[in-house]
Amino acid sequence: MSNTSIPLDVAAAEEHLMRFLSVEGVTGHEKNIGLAVCDALKKIGVPESAIRFDDANKRIPLPTETGNLIVDIPGTRPGPRLLFSTHLDTVPLCAGAKPKRDGDRIVSDGTTALGGDARTGVALLVVVAETLLKHKLPHPPITLLFTVREESGLHGARELNPSDLNGAEMCINVDGQMASELIVGAVGQENWEVEIKGRASHAGVAPEKGISATLVGAMALAEARQSGWFGKVVKPDGRGTSNVGIFGGKDNKPAGDATNVVTDYAFIKGEARSPEAAFATKIATGYKEAFAKAQSEVTDDQGDKAEVKFTHTPSYPPFELGKDTAIVKRATKALQILDIEPVYVFSNGGLDANWLDKHGVPTITIGAGQAEIHTIKEYVNLKEYEKGCRLGILMATLED
Numbered sequence: 001m002s003n004t005s006i007p008l009d010v011a012a013a014e015e016h017l018m019r020f021l022s023v024e025g026v027t028g029h030e031k032n033i034g035l036a037v038c039d040a041l042k043k044i045g046v047p048e049s050a051i052r053f054d055d056a057n058k059r060i061p062l063p064t065e066t067g068n069l070i071v072d073i074p075g076t077r078p079g080p081r082l083l084f085s086t087h088l089d090t091v092p093l094c095a096g097a098k099p100k101r102d103g104d105r106i107v108s109d110g111t112t113a114l115g116g117d118a119r120t121g122v123a124l125l126v127v128v129a130e131t132l133l134k135h136k137l138p139h140p141p142i143t144l145l146f147t148v149r150e151e152s153g154l155h156g157a158r159e160l161n162p163s164d165l166n167g168a169e170m171c172i173n174v175d176g177q178m179a180s181e182l183i184v185g186a187v188g189q190e191n192w193e194v195e196i197k198g199r200a201s202h203a204g205v206a207p208e209k210g211i212s213a214t215l216v217g218a219m220a221l222a223e224a225r226q227s228g229w230f231g232k233v234v235k236p237d238g239r240g241t242s243n244v245g246i247f248g249g250k251d252n253k254p255a256g257d258a259t260n261v262v263t264d265y266a267f268i269k270g271e272a273r274s275p276e277a278a279f280a281t282k283i284a285t286g287y288k289e290a291f292a293k294a295q296s297e298v299t300d301d302q303g304d305k306a307e308v309k310f311t312h313t314p315s316y317p318p319f320e321l322g323k324d325t326a327i328v329k330r331a332t333k334a335l336q337i338l339d340i341e342p343v344y345v346f347s348n349g350g351l352d353a354n355w356l357d358k359h360g361v362p363t364i365t366i367g368a369g370q371a372e373i374h375t376i377k378e379y380v381n382l383k384e385y386e387k388g389c390r391l392g393i394l395m396a397t398l399e400d
């Protein structure tokens, strides 16, 4: 197929997008948007028997209305099974969004985000299915995957049972901005948290009898920065980033509640990212050592120290596809047909692609016009959406 022979119905593609943008479905509440997608698929001729929800929501440790939506489209020619994926959920800032057309854009009314992240992907998957069926285009077997709870921690993709993908050999994930940008890798992340139990004492009468949990925390963070573990981390054996996100007390309250009491409790939570899982762990370990050092330096007048409980746990694994991977070659070839110069991107944030790759399905992420995501300025660039739809149709139909 050449660029000009791609039978994309632009008006129908925009209609699907407008419809999906108008259905609320913030992370964890994907039931209505899931049903809207099922409706759209049935209307374009996908049999009900090919559409199902998995039970990933039973394994997700947060309340989640529904599982991932999975749809099988039989091939009309042989070839390795292709997976097309995107996420159903939007960030909470999208609740109540009222999408409207504004020239070459779809925008919100300026009080909410829009949800083009990733409803552009949701619409694109439906457009690909519709175009294949309507024009009887030759294609290998295809599975569509619409995940839940991507925005709150990549949960749907993580808890997916890989055998539900029917042996898909490669995946096109739609969750990006520009059609020219191919996301071929992403960092992994380690989360860490620490609980510091000091001892309260009257800060005016007997400060020497107290052990300040706040001071332990503050000294530890200064030490972590001094040792090169805070913010952008560049060491001879690796690189990454880290951040301290929360510094507080019990139950989301502040650390301490009066100026005249030595703070007896503090809770700190942060993250570390790196293209190497082991180096993300190493950054977290750097924080652990900084807290141990601060613990040894803050004592009461008897030499007693605070209790420090530091834990860290992997959040998602990193991945990187080689240029010679079948899916990267396929995307590159499709962009060439569209006369678009590919830009290969390594993402500093996790995507469903991290888990799909971990599940054994090499996954490239393409863009379809989402822009200024997670803000009230969010919009959809319809020119990029159209390019993304063409790219999707080409990737579904290219000869291997």
Ligand SMILES: [Zn+2]
Residues within 6 Å of the ligand: 087, 117, 118, 150, 175
């Ligand atoms: Zn997204």
